[in-house]
Amino acid sequence: MTALILAIVLAFAAGWTIGHRTARIRIIPVGALATEDEEALLAADRARFEEIAEHLRTDAQRDSDAGSSCGVPHHLYPETLCTEPTGHYVRDRDSHAGPLIISGRECGGAAWDEPKDPE
Ligand SMILES: [Zn+2]
Numbered sequence: 001m002t003a004l005i006l007a008i009v010l011a012f013a014a015g016w017t018i019g020h021r022t023a024r025i026r027i028i029p030v031g032a033l034a035t036e037d038e039e040a041l042l043a044a045d046r047a048r049f050e051e052i053a054e055h056l057r058t059d060a061q062r063d064s065d066a067g068s069s070c071g072v073p074h075h076l077y078p079e080t081l082c083t084e085p086t087g088h089y090v091r092d093r094d095s096h097a098g099p100l101i102i103s104g105r106e107c108g109g110a111a112w113d114e115p116k117d118p119e
Helices: 002-021 034-066
Strands: 096-102 105-112
Touching: none
Parallel strands: none
Antiparallel strands: 096 105
C-alpha cells in the first residue's frame, strides 16, 4: 500500500515537473523592486517585439515575391487579377489567367485577352 502511494506521488511529481517545463504560459522572473519588475517586463516585451518584427520581415519578403506577377484586372470582373508572370501577355497566344473572383468570392478560374480598342 505504501509503495502504491509512493508511486502515485512520484508520478504526480514527474507530471508536474514535465507539465510546467513545457507549459505555453511563460513565467517571467521579476525582481523585488518595481524598477526590476519593469526591466524584466520590458525585456520580455522587447523579445516579443523582435519575434513579431521577424515575422513581418518574412511576410514582406513573400509579398514582394508575389509582386512579380502580371496583376492585370479582368475587364468585366475587376477583382479578378492575372497571376501569370509580369510581361507574359501576347494577344491570342498567352492570355491573362487567374482565379475568377466575383463579388469577393472565388468562382473557379479565368483566362482572358485584353479588350480590343474600337477602331
Ligand atoms: Zn497577365
